[in-house]
Amino acid sequence: MQRARCYLLGESTVVLELEPPITLESQQRIWGLAARITGYDEVREVIPGMNNLTVLLANPQRSALDAIERLQNWWEESESVVPVSRDVNIPVIYGGETGPDLNWVADYAGMSARQLVECHSSVTYVVFFLGFQPGFPYLGGLPESIAAPRHAEPRLSVPAGSVGIGGKQTGIYPLETPGGWQIIGRTTLVMFDPRNDPPTLLLPGDNVRFVPQREGIC
Amino acid sequence: MLKVLHAGMMTAIQDGGRNGFRHLGISLSGVLDLPAMKTANLLVGNRLDDAVLEITLGQFHAQITAPGWLALTGADCHALLDGKPVWTGWCFQVRPGQTITLTTPKHGMRSYLAISGGFDVPRVLHSRSTDLKGGFGGYLGRKIMDGDLLIAGEVRTMPSRQIGIRQLLFGNRVRALPGPEYREFSADSQEAFWRSSWQLSPQSNRMGYRLQGRTLTRNTDRELFSHGLLPGVVQVPHGGQPIVLMADAQTTGGYPRIACVIAADLFHLAQIRLGEPIHFVQCTLEEAHAAWLEQTRYFEQIAWQLDPAHQSAIMA
Numbered sequence: 001m002q003r004a005r006c007y008l009l010g011e012s013t014v015v016l017e018l019e020p021p022i023t024l025e026s027q028q029r030i031w032g033l034a035a036r037i038t039g040y041d042e043v044r045e046v047i048p049g050m051n052n053l054t055v056l057l058a059n060p061q062r063s064a065l066d067a068i069e070r071l072q073n074w075w076e077e078s079e080s081v082v083p084v085s086r087d088v089n090i091p092v093i094y095g096g097e098t099g100p101d102l103n104w105v106a107d108y109a110g111m112s113a114r115q116l117v118e119c120h121s122s123v124t125y126v127v128f129f130l131g132f133q134p135g136f137p138y139l140g141g142l143p144e145s146i147a148a149p150r151h152a153e154p155r156l157s158v159p160a161g162s163v164g165i166g167g168k169q170t171g172i173y174p175l176e177t178p179g180g181w182q183i184i185g186r187t188t189l190v191m192f193d194p195r196n197d198p199p200t201l202l203l204p205g206d207n208v209r210f211v212p213q214r215e216g217i218c
Numbered sequence: 219m220l221k222v223l224h225a226g227m228m229t230a231i232q233d234g235g236r237n238g239f240r241h242l243g244i245s246l247s248g249v250l251d252l253p254a255m256k257t258a259n260l261l262v263g264n265r266l267d268d269a270v271l272e273i274t275l276g277q278f279h280a281q282i283t284a285p286g287w288l289a290l291t292g293a294d295c296h297a298l299l300d301g302k303p304v305w306t307g308w309c310f311q312v313r314p315g316q317t318i319t320l321t322t323p324k325h326g327m328r329s330y331l332a333i334s335g336g337f338d339v340p341r342v343l344h345s346r347s348t349d350l351k352g353g354f355g356g357y358l359g360r361k362i363m364d365g366d367l368l369i370a371g372e373v374r375t376m377p378s379r380q381i382g383i384r385q386l387l388f389g390n391r392v393r394a395l396p397g398p399e400y401r402e403f404s405a406d407s408q409e410a411f412w413r414s415s416w417q418l419s420p421q422s423n424r425m426g427y428r429l430q431g432r433t434l435t436r437n438t439d440r441e442l443f444s445h446g447l448l449p450g451v452v453q454v455p456h457g458g459q460p461i462v463l464m465a466d467a468q469t470t471g472g473y474p475r476i477a478c479v480i481a482a483d484l485f486h487l488a489q490i491r492l493g494e495p496i497h498f499v500q501c502t503l504e505e506a507h508a509a510w511l512e513q514t515r516y517f518e519q520i521a522w523q524l525d526p527a528h529q530s531a532i533m534a
Contacts, residue, residue, distance in 0.1 A: 007398050008395075008503070009397065009398055009448075009451065009475065009478060010395055010397075010448070010450055010451065010478030010479075010480070010481075010506075011395060011478075011480055011481065011503055011506035011507055011510070012481065013446075013448060015398065015445065015446070017445070020443075022443065034241070044237070045237060045238055045240055045241070046241060047240045047241050047446030047469060047470065048241060048446075049443065049444050049445040049446050049470055050443035050444045050445070051443045052443060052445045052446075053446075054445055054446025054447075054448075056448070060507065061507040061510065061511055064503060064507070065503070129241075129444070129470065130241065130242050130243040130469075131243050131444060131468065131469050131470025131471075132243060132468050132469070132470060133243055133351070133352070133468070134239075134242060134243045134244045134245075134349075134352050135242060135243055136243050138444065174243075175351070175352060175353070177351075192352070194342045194343050194352070194354045194355070195342075198242065199239070199242060199244070199343060200242045200243070203242075204241070
């Protein structure tokens with residue numbers, strides 16, 4: 001079994017950190033553990049990360065030291081739960097004004113614009129966790145051939161719904177924000193709406209496919 | 219209840235924060251100075267974490283449009299009600315037509331204005347706090363602007379007389395615990411972190427306080443994967459200058475964590491001004507827990523003393 005270590009972060013939080021490598025199987029186990037301990041009396045909040053889990057304690061003054069051992073035990077008892085994962089299709093208008101960096105990334109990858117779109121949209125991605133912004137998915141599964149470096153100088157403003165590539169990652173910006181990723185397209189889907197339950201379109205464990213739309217390169 | 223005539227540089231509705239949604243990437247938000255918020259709310263008969271106005275660097279001017287009570291806490295701010303001074307740490311009764319004016323504080327950075335009944339805006343994801351980055355919560359998801367009309371909620375208990383509470387003193391010594399990657403920093407850097415003083419850089423905001431001082435170096439280039447973050451975590455990016463995460467910090471990140479400011483001392487940071495020095499003081503887990511319990515007990519005692527039931531018992 002993959003080795004895990006647990007430690008305190010500050011006085012009221014305990015963290016479980018797995019040894020590399022990152023695998024889908026161990027990430028599934030992290031989701032399973034997160035789901036299981038959410039709602040425990042001693043747990044206030046659980047934040048899944050990449051190969052790790054951060055647990056905010058409800059009564060740290062009573063339980064902080066025990067929590068290290070307890071989290072370790074919970075992990076060892078846990079099993080990889082393949083969550084009832086949902087398949088989410090994200091329509092994307094690739095290229096043009098909505099994807100200003102598409103041609104650059106295609107050149108970088110030695111492909112035509114159309115080949116790049118095909119490559120990016122041919123894969124099923126998995127939401128490893130959400131972070132950075134409300135509903136921002138960290139997606140696993142980007143083909144290495146189209147991994148492109150970030151901009152040296154981040155753009156001051158990237159519109160909401162922009163689909164980008166940043167190194168080995170691809171993702172969707174839910175809100176307008178400054179950002180350094182290569183923007184290759186945009187979706188009209190709303191990734192985050194605080195009035196919805198849940199407020200984010202995507203959840204950890206979801207399978208995501210990008211679907212090229214006729215208005216753009218496809 | 220309050221018509222804002224001049225909103226100042228940065229004024230927003232905040233409460234105790236938006237807990238429970240960090241796994242979806244939704245930040246905590248909420249006031250930076252929790253004790254000041256609690257004091258202000260207790261003074262006007264509210265719950266500890268009812269919504270208040272967080273006013274950065276004063277320069278706020280508003281007209282009262284309905285009778286009630288206000289309390290001002292936090293930064294040492296010269297404030298006037300119809301031209302007459304009101305004290306921070308006290309509540310005061312107000313009538314329609316009066317105006318309240320806050321000038322630039324002499325000490326501290328953020329003032330907190332509470333109103334009897336609390337500022338009434340819709341709860342979004344269980345909180346009235348403004349998420350300024352996300353553009354939701356608080357007053358229409360944005361900071362307060364000139365002309366905004368702020369309404370008070372239903373009053374629970376109206377203060378019976380003008381009273382004051384001794385506020386927690388803010389300073390620039392902040393206790394912290396070594397973070398998970400503390401030992402990966404060079405011995406020199408570990409020592410420099412505690413021994414040298416840190417300057418608050420102008421690039422600081424409610425997301426994070428960027429500090430300037432000695433360059434901290436890490437003995438390893440082991441890359442960290444993104445992990446959960448919370449206010450108080452002190453990260454050190456590649457440049458070697460630390461960042462203390464504050465209430466609006468993003469929920470995940472991957473920089474090494476050299477330390478974590480203890481919960482009881484985070485409020486000091488809310489009141490430190492740009493360019494002022496900050497000193498980190500190493501403490502133990504036991505001290506951190508004791509400090510939080512002591513602070514909690516302090517507010518429980520005040521709440522007990524201010525409860526009308528107990529006051530009449532004392533008077534009888």
